[in-house]
Amino acid sequence: MTTMPQREAYGRALAEYGALNEKVVVLDADTSSSTLTNFFAAKFPDRFYNVGIAEPGMVDFGVGLSLGGYIPFVNAFAAFLALRAIEQVRTCIAYANTNVKLVGHYAGLSDYKDGPTHNCIVDVAVMRAIPNMTVIVPSDNNQIKNWIPVIAAHEGPLYFRMSRDVALPVHPESIQPQIGRAIQLREGSEVTLIANGTMLGRTLLAADQLEQAGIFARVLEIHTLKPLDVAAICAAASQTGAIVTVEEHSIIGGLGGAVAEALAENCPTPLVRVGVRDCFAYTALDAESLMDHMGLRVEDIVEAANIAIRKKYTGRDLV
Amino acid sequence: MKYLSEKRIFELEEIARQLRIESIKMIYKRQAGHPGGSLSAAEILSVLFFHKLRLKPENPHWEDRDRFLLSKGHASAILYAAMARRGFFPVDHLYHWGELDCHLQGHPDRVKTPGIEMSAGPLGHGLAIGAGLAMAARKSNRNYHTYVLLGDGEMQAGVVWEGANIAAKYHLANLTAILDYNDVQLDGPVHEIMPLEPIADRWKAFNWHVLEINGHNIRQIVEALDHAEEIHSKPTIIIARTTKGKGVSYMENDSRWHGAVPKPELYEQALKELQKEEV
Numbered sequence: 001m002t003t004m005p006q007r008e009a010y011g012r013a014l015a016e017y018g019a020l021n022e023k024v025v026v027l028d029a030d031t032s033s034s035t036l037t038n039f040f041a042a043k044f045p046d047r048f049y050n051v052g053i054a055e056p057g058m059v060d061f062g063v064g065l066s067l068g069g070y071i072p073f074v075n076a077f078a079a080f081l082a083l084r085a086i087e088q089v090r091t092c093i094a095y096a097n098t099n100v101k102l103v104g105h106y107a108g109l110s111d112y113k114d115g116p117t118h119n120c121i122v123d124v125a126v127m128r129a130i131p132n133m134t135v136i137v138p139s140d141n142n143q144i145k146n147w148i149p150v151i152a153a154h155e156g157p158l159y160f161r162m163s164r165d166v167a168l169p170v171h172p173e174s175i176q177p178q179i180g181r182a183i184q185l186r187e188g189s190e191v192t193l194i195a196n197g198t199m200l201g202r203t204l205l206a207a208d209q210l211e212q213a214g215i216f217a218r219v220l221e222i223h224t225l226k227p228l229d230v231a232a233i234c235a236a237a238s239q240t241g242a243i244v245t246v247e248e249h250s251i252i253g254g255l256g257g258a259v260a261e262a263l264a265e266n267c268p269t270p271l272v273r274v275g276v277r278d279c280f281a282y283t284a285l286d287a288e289s290l291m292d293h294m295g296l297r298v299e300d301i302v303e304a305a306n307i308a309i310r311k312k313y314t315g316r317d318l319v
Numbered sequence: 320m321k322y323l324s325e326k327r328i329f330e331l332e333e334i335a336r337q338l339r340i341e342s343i344k345m346i347y348k349r350q351a352g353h354p355g356g357s358l359s360a361a362e363i364l365s366v367l368f369f370h371k372l373r374l375k376p377e378n379p380h381w382e383d384r385d386r387f388l389l390s391k392g393h394a395s396a397i398l399y400a401a402m403a404r405r406g407f408f409p410v411d412h413l414y415h416w417g418e419l420d421c422h423l424q425g426h427p428d429r430v431k432t433p434g435i436e437m438s439a440g441p442l443g444h445g446l447a448i449g450a451g452l453a454m455a456a457r458k459s460n461r462n463y464h465t466y467v468l469l470g471d472g473e474m475q476a477g478v479v480w481e482g483a484n485i486a487a488k489y490h491l492a493n494l495t496a497i498l499d500y501n502d503v504q505l506d507g508p509v510h511e512i513m514p515l516e517p518i519a520d521r522w523k524a525f526n527w528h529v530l531e532i533n534g535h536n537i538r539q540i541v542e543a544l545d546h547a548e549e550i551h552s553k554p555t556i557i558i559a560r561t562t563k564g565k566g567v568s569y570m571e572n573d574s575r576w577h578g579a580v581p582k583p584e585l586y587e588q589a590l591k592e593l594q595k596e597e598v
Binding site for chain 2: 091092
């Protein structure tokens with residue numbers, strides 16, 4: 001599981017879970033060989049629907065299947081599911097409170113080959129703003145596998161967001177994620193690095209570098225953007241006094257936005273956000289170099305931690 | 320096809336007339352709503368709710384009930400009127416429509432109102448959702464039928480045709496769409512805003528079975544719905560030619576009455592016309 005791309009971990013795990021829950025049906029919009037829902041399709045052809053390049057129609061079709069008692073996993077590139085089909089999502093899933101599982105693939109910068117049109121750095125912001133929606137960004141393959149039964153059992157609208165490629169492994173096979181419950185991966189007292197998705201592995205590497213410099217950083221994984229574990233965020237804020245958020249998403253409206261809102265309202269604390277800084281990205285030769293270029297290097301996280309700590313001690317004027 | 324007596328036809332016509340009166344009263348009381356597209360659908364809803372649909376209003380979640388989706392959700396007035404008359408909720412709720420603590424929303428809401436199968440409002444959703452319900456019925460070996468009432472303005476929305484594709488691909492013969500073709504939308508005549516013709520050919524080209532009827536003729540509506548059930552290879556659309564604002568002379572074929580409320584004098588005139596109309 002550890003060296004597989006996220007989509008392969010998901011595709012295999014979904015096909016495996018399909019045998020355990022016959023209510024699960026899977027929809028795709030001509031991307032099943034990318035999202036790897038084709039593993040499920042091969043195993044359960046009569047529970048798989050490929051509707052062609054028609055994400056809005058696919059979302060509504062999934063809504064109908066849910067009204068008829070099934071648990072649809074509706075798959076597409078995040079850019080199209082969260083943007084092209086968003087009115088369907090808002091009205092027919094969130095407002096109507098239907099039991100549909102939306103799975104956004106190739107999120108963040110991970111579709112480096114196809115470029116900024118296929119990247120998606122705003123999906124979490126969009127989904128998080130919609131009432132009734134649960135939003136989850138899994139971090140590694142073991143977690144993805146174990147999320148599947150959890151999200152299938154969750155009654156109600158849910159968005160599950162993944163990247164295309166390999167994320168650094170961080171969790172054991174036994175990881176049992178719970179919706180809305182943050183995971184502390186590392187103890188630390190000087191600063192808390194809050195990360196999710198593909199950036200969790202890089203954040204742990206940053207914590208290693210900080211420790212070599214004598215700075216002990218706590219690492220907290222906020223995989224559930226909504227409902228947000230405000231208690232865990234505030235505990236980290238009060239115990240470490242400085243926060244850094246790290247995500248493969250715009251710094252507006254995603255993890256950084258959510259944490260900023262929680263801190264400002266409940267426990268004001270110096271914060272530095274690492275993420276895509278309100279700009280479109282580029283086409284690149286691989287995802288890693290694109291993430292580096294867009295300010296998501298391990299060194300960027302280390303620098304952000306140092307700035308957050310300085311803010312803690314010297315006031316608010318520093319960048 | 321079952322025999323339909325003249326008496327039964329008269330009863331359904333009478334119900335349609337009363338649903339029109341109720342819709343106008345509701346819209347006037349609330350000072351909001353969509354009279355034109357409610358009046359054009361009166362016979363269709365009369366036949367569906369009082370003749371065709373297998374429903375148990377006392378048990379709105381009965382698993383084998385037929386499913387009805389009002390895709391043109393702005394015709395909520397007449398849907399609510401039909402549902403109240405059918406017993407899903409007390410008739411007096413109709414006159415609290417739109418109040419903050421009333422379950423009846425501007426557009427239908429499945430969470431708040433018992434018996435509403437699906438929330439609607441933004442146009443274009445009903446067909447693809449209906450396809451999903453029809454597929455669920457097939458998969459779970461249930462013989463309920465799914466009906467979707469579409470507006471003609473909706474035909475301009477791309478997602479309708481995505482739904483049409485899906486239903487045709489999977490040969491969803493247990494799905495019937497009814498097009499309330501009154502040729503008037505918010506901004507004016509449909510044939511001017513964005514023409515639909517040749518609408519029957521378009522649906523045929525999408526591999527649907529197509530029937531064309533007068534949407535105010537009870538016998539034609541009943542026979543078309545019965546006919547649709549005899550088609551086992553593909554979904555059916557019934558293109559029902561109707562008159563927007565049907566039954567109120569000054570509202571007929573006038574886009575100004577898509578979503579407007581009559582002033583007191585015109586309100587009295589509307590009731591008078593509907594009450595004396597002999598059918």
